[in-house]
Amino acid sequence: MEFKKFKLFEQMKPTIRKEFIFLLFAALITGGCRKIFDLPKEKDYLSNNINFSNKIFEPILGRTNLMGGFNADNSTMPMKFEIVNARFGDGRPVTDLFQKAPTYVWTTAYNGLEKSLEEIEAKRKLEEHALFEIRSSGEFIMWASANNSLIKPRPADSTNFPQDTRYFDLKITNSGGQTVIKDLQVRPWRERPYEPSNDMNLYTGGPAPDPDFPNNPNTRDYIRPFMSNVIGDATDVNLGTNDDENDVIVYIRPFTGGNGHSLRFKVLNKDSVAINPAAFNETKWDKLVHGFNMQKTTEYVQYDVAYPIPLVEVPTAYAPGGSRAHAELKYSRIGFGGGRVVATFGIDFAIYKKGDWEIVFHFKKDNPKFQND
Template identity: 45%
Template sequence: MNSVKKIMINKKQLTAVCAVFVLLLPVMFSACKKLLPTDRDTFNLEARFTQTIYKPVLGRTTLMSNNFDSQNSTLPLTFRIVNPRNNDGQVAPELIKPFDVLVWKKAYTGTEQSLAEIEAKRAIEKHPLFEVREHSGEFILWAAANNSVLKSLPDSGYTFDVEVTNNGGRRYFNNMKLQPYKERPYEPNSMDAVTGASSNAPIRPTTVLNMLGERTSTALTANDINVYLNRIGDGNSLTIRFLDSTQHVINPNKFNLTKWEKLVHGFNLEKTNTYIKYDVAFPIPLVNIPTAYTTIDGRQAQLIFSYDRLGFGGIKELGGFSFNFSIYQQGAWEIIFWFNRDNPKFENE
């Protein structure tokens, strides 16, 4: 009987102890949490910008990337441009003031079927002309920054600082430089990058293949073709013309194998005996991705003109040339190809 009582008492004591233990669990757990190491963001003081002087070309939207080494700092980092100033140390309001810039809201693919479809993928937003992407450290100079808005070389340009933070720390990178080059509305060109003056050196096609001269029957080379890119007014168009050695018009139909519908990403093709014209969106190319209208790397548009003729013995010969280019300024543009020494031989033997 006594043993039964003891067991009952022990059960009561055990129940009381368990109740106390349950009540103490949160306190014990909290205490353990304080003793355990916690995950904290780290900011490695060795983190750095790998490039501190930036020299983009005005008039082009330029992304300056792969320029920050986080040294395994905890991501995301947050970047902010602070204290942008002129070379005299005064605030540079032109770098702070928001401007209208054209921003892609949907991806351009190169398969769009109209100007309206392209423009529906872009929108105007307010941005500083020069800014840093918040979590990557990449800098952007927007195309709206032109010669009339920002200073350019040989002026020493602008100095700015960048604040980089995460929950583990903060650091300022001081006295970074923005020293843009003057606008060059198209590539290739003969303009000096610093002064903007033209050397008048001729622009040549990119390749010439199996073209013979009409009078000389000698091979035509790139030196036998001058290329001129001219902005002739406002608008959204690109016109292509060919001139012979006496500067008379060559009928574009002579380049009979040219795929005019696929030549540029343009619309409302106007094909005449004197020129080819397209409605186009600018810049050309619109973005740096490979499409049916660009070079393999997507950095330039590519024009390919070709034709065939019967040579000696009735053998079919293929000839033609290509021209890689970019145009950054909106307008009505024309590209003229002048055969300066001899005309292409289009006729059969």
């Protein structure tokens, strides 16, 4: 039998015989040498320079924060990441970061084309997660379920003592070994339910002082809209929104009487009386936000919405930049010379907390001019 095999080999063409010998040799090298010479298994590479570009994480509670800057320095993936030795600066153990709470996780991509709340909700589900986690990519996440009641934010007096800071070490492992990155820090900010939030004191949650008069308790800072071609009815000049003029300010605030997931837009005149939305005759109300079941009254326009707004940080028709929704009110009038003038004002905003919210534009000093010239 062995003789027949040898005769068969002798009858092969020279080129085929060479290929056969090469394949046999390769099989011996790759599959047999390790067994023959008892060579150790190949290990992953774990760099000594593995680290993070920033070791202090400052998430804002109440919203999903992705934090990273992980530098693997060409180390072999996958790696195992484990948060260890979590403690306050005075040695007390940290446990609040690792509480579990239900949080929304997307199962299908949101794209801004959904036609109902039900279609949106079908694309996400609630899962139990620790409030603070690290992903397999080395990216940290503080989930939106982490709020002021579950995690104590940094002190309201703006101090930064070690006993108020959460420290932890991170153990990183692959088959090449393990390393520990020490003394990473978590210093959370208290919740800011909306953005822009310059009207809110970041430490206390109360009203923010006027940046020009920070020690005057009778003044405060406000959110300001973007605005173009809005003429004052009495002054007949362009109204402004800068720090010195404050002709128009914005409130983002909760209101009562909604359904728990509504968003309302309202415009007030200088006497704090609501202006009929019909006056803003160029506004595309059906495309103002990704909302449904629009209700239009003589005082406001209201929608059923899914929170947060925007739902995810990807560009859509309602949030062209991804991180903020874009709401623009417009109206037109005939100006001097007979040309049509289109006036616009609005806000790029985000709201992170589910509820009934209203965005109010308040003309403080002069009303917008709607009449033709």
